[in-house]
Amino acid sequence: xxxxxxxxxxxxxxxxxxxxxxxxxxxxxxxxxxxxxxxxxxxxxxxxxxxxxxxxxxxxxxxxxxxxxxxxxxxxxxxxxxxxxxxxxxxxxxxxxxxxxxxxxxxxxxxxxxxxxxxxxxxxxxx
Amino acid sequence: xxxxxxxxxxxxxxxxxxxxxxxxxxxxxxxxxxxxxxxxxxxxxxxxxxxxxxxxxxxxxxxxxxxxxxxxxxxxxxxxxxxxxxxxxxxxxxxxxxxxxxxxxxxxxxxxxxxxxxxxxxxxxxxxxxxxxxxxxxxxxxxxxxxxxxxxxxxxxxxxxxxxxxxxxxxxxxxxxxxxxxxxxxxxxxxxxxxxxxxxxxxxxxxxxxxxxxxxxxxxxxxxxxxxxxxxx
Numbered sequence: 001x002x003x004x005x006x007x008x009x010x011x012x013x014x015x016x017x018x019x020x021x022x023x024x025x026x027x028x029x030x031x032x033x034x035x036x037x038x039x040x041x042x043x044x045x046x047x048x049x050x051x052x053x054x055x056x057x058x059x060x061x062x063x064x065x066x067x068x069x070x071x072x073x074x075x076x077x078x079x080x081x082x083x084x085x086x087x088x089x090x091x092x093x094x095x096x097x098x099x100x101x102x103x104x105x106x107x108x109x110x111x112x113x114x115x116x117x118x119x120x121x122x123x124x125x126x127x
Numbered sequence: 128x129x130x131x132x133x134x135x136x137x138x139x140x141x142x143x144x145x146x147x148x149x150x151x152x153x154x155x156x157x158x159x160x161x162x163x164x165x166x167x168x169x170x171x172x173x174x175x176x177x178x179x180x181x182x183x184x185x186x187x188x189x190x191x192x193x194x195x196x197x198x199x200x201x202x203x204x205x206x207x208x209x210x211x212x213x214x215x216x217x218x219x220x221x222x223x224x225x226x227x228x229x230x231x232x233x234x235x236x237x238x239x240x241x242x243x244x245x246x247x248x249x250x251x252x253x254x255x256x257x258x259x260x261x262x263x264x265x266x267x268x269x270x271x272x273x274x275x276x277x278x279x280x281x282x283x284x285x286x287x288x289x290x291x292x293x294x295x296x297x298x299x300x301x302x303x304x305x306x307x308x309x310x311x312x313x314x315x316x317x318x319x320x321x322x323x324x325x326x327x328x329x330x331x332x333x334x335x336x337x338x339x340x341x342x343x344x345x346x347x348x349x350x351x352x353x354x355x356x357x358x359x360x
Binding site for chain 2: 008009010011012013014015016019083086087088090092093094096097
């Protein structure tokens with residue numbers, strides 16, 4: 001039985017990499033939801049426990065992680081809409097590459113102002 | 128010009144190890160990558176093994192991974208593969224490698240066979256041709272171009288990891304008959320493709336469309352089958 005040795009990375013284009021990014025952001029969002037369910041469940045323990053859990057997030061490291069969270073959610077949302085268009089719009093498969101770049105464009109257009117404001121809050125003393 | 132080919136070699140009769148081998152050959156920019164492989168095989172190392180038959184992009188024998196992308200070696204010109212750098216040449220991915228660039232195509236053909244890739248009809252044979260309007264013929268024209276080279280199926284990330292998935296080519300083969308107005312086996316084929324390992328495994332990475340040497344819009348064909356399944360009846 002001949003073995004199938006691992007090859008080099010396949011050089012896919014926009015379609016393949018948006019699929020890879022969709023998977024990665026999906027897993028990241030899943031882990032966030034996992035943590036989020038736990039911290040929100042603290043309110044069933046006591047209001048103080050909930051406040052302590054949320055209070056633990058008020059630091060610059062979590063602030064940076066929040067940038068990653070918003071980046072992942074925005075990409076996953078827009079790319080999800082792209083996948084819907086590819087699935088249900090008859091011209092979607094033909095224009096999938098343009099749709100991919102539209103996703104990246106929209107993502108960047110929303111990320112930049114968000115980072116401006118959010119990082120200003122995180123590192124600028126929170127006002 | 129001098130071109131360096133970096134070829135992935137594997138011969139289980141000698142060793143289970145895979146190795147990369149480099150050969151530099153003198154080629155014209157308008158020569159095909161297949162010509163360069165011939166030069167290596169005929170003038171440098173006769174043990175290099177690959178499939179090819181017509182050498183003109185019709186038989187579909189010489190699909191291989193050139194610089195990381197599935198291409199027919201006979202349709203790819205040396206000047207188009209960045210010949211200033213070593214050109215990497217590997218077997219297509221997802222099928223068992225038998226030797227060097229030769230893979231076992233049987234799983235691929237099995238998937239194609241399971242699609243009933245022939246005209247299915249009922250009732251008496253007509254005495255003359257089965258007529259079809261130009262418009263009806265055009266409906267599936269794109270998927271008639273397939274040459275079964277497996278470039279699409281072996282570019283699919285789902286096919287690499289899921290041995291049960293039919294793969295893009297089988298769906299192209301089914302599409303050719305599903306949308307043929309003369310054929311009566313549509314429901315049978317749609318039922319086969321409605322399987323968990325059928326069209327729903329497609330994740331629209333478009334690697335297949337990009338890899339097809341015949342320019343078939345493979346992902347579009349798969350999406351059309353998906354929509355036919357959703358909206359039929």
